Amino acid sequence: MPELPEVETIRRQLNQKLAGARIAQVDLLRTGRESPKGKKFVESLRGKKIERIERRAKLLVWRFSDGGALTTHLKMSGRLILVGHNYQPQKHDRAIFIFVGARHPPSPRLRRTSAVPVRVVWSDVRQFGYMKVVAKDELVKILGAYGSEPLESSEQELVERLKSPKTRKIKVALMDQTNIAGIGNIYADEICFRAKILPTRRLASLSEQDRRQVAREIKKVLREAVQARGTSADAYVDARGKAGAFEKKLRVYGRAGKPCVVCGTLIKKIRLAQRGTHFCPKCQT
Ligand SMILES: [Zn+2]
Structure with missing residues (x-):
């Protein structure tokens, strides 16, 4: 299962590209591991602006500008991968997220934004991973349940x-x-x-x-x-x-x-x- 270094790697790569971007669309291909379920999940994400992507333990936290967040746990075999616009969905894909206003590739330092949408595929062969949309209060509770962050602790x-x-x-x-x-x-x-x-x-x-x-x-x-x-x-x-x-x-x-x-x-x-x-x-x- 992805542990701190793997989740941190994914966080850095996604954050570099998606901090400041907005969720334009979510194509839910396979329901069951998202919360709230189905259409509600899609609707609660549409239009949200990603302030930044953080990590707590093995959990990814997509922080929204309104204080809420999307939490993502990859568990055994979850993947989040940046793909091109001509990507064809594959068997174990759960959802495709389409972001607009992402930083222009390939030079994140320029901080230019791009009109080209950025796509992220969430796939999971073993289906233990989950995504959950949470409000601010719930997020505080979730993050507080974890112990010391080893890289930030003395x-x-x-x-x-x-x-x-x-x-x-x-x-x-x-x-x-x-x-x-x-x-x-x-x-x-x-x-x-x-x-x-x-x-x-x-x-x-x-x-x-x-x-x-x-x-x-x-x-x-x-x-x-x-x-x-x-x-x-x-x-x-x-x-x-x-x-x-x-x-x-x-x-x-x-x-x-x-x-x-x-x-x-x-x-x-x-x-x-x-x-x-x-x-x-x-x-x-
Ligand atoms: Zn030895």
Whole structure:
């Protein structure tokens, strides 16, 4: 599933193009994962001006100039892709959004607006993703339910997030969106590897030094992954339809049975909290 770096990549690409644009039309091709449903969804979006596109955890927030927003969660396999005017809808497409008044491509710095409409396709093979139009009050509530944003929090704040509940395993704490926001299965494994901590370690067993090390790697790994435009496991592509480059930098995720890049020991895979979990039994303690 797209995690913080993937969603952040999509956010940047869409925001660069669509901040200031207006929704001219929404073609809803497949109903069921939008709110309000059907025609109401289309009608509540028509004419809305996008002030900017933000991200909270793995949620995209299209902020409208009237204080409301469209929230988008891509879940397992959702995609948002900028397409040309001659785009032909495909099997798993849910909706096509047509924006006017977008910044002129390909130079966003010029801030010129374009008369050419910009199209964004929302597609989702596994259909877990959703879009929801929300008013200001509801938006505040939704955003408030998430924990610390790792790239915007201090190292100390993240250290505090790794203390309780004491019996909780470190990987579970990392993936709890109400604790730290935006980390999923892939980056949790990578963070634990780089911090040299076993994902099964309980929070109470970590030293202050361990916690600091994990906090540092949270920021480092996520920053690197954003720079690489994410990881293309699970068929992720960015808003330009391109794969992310962080996949080549993965050290444990998806490498079960292969030699550790540091010590050569074979990477192990176990189940932890119903998720495939990868680690080096020698480097991580
Ligand atoms: Zn190793």
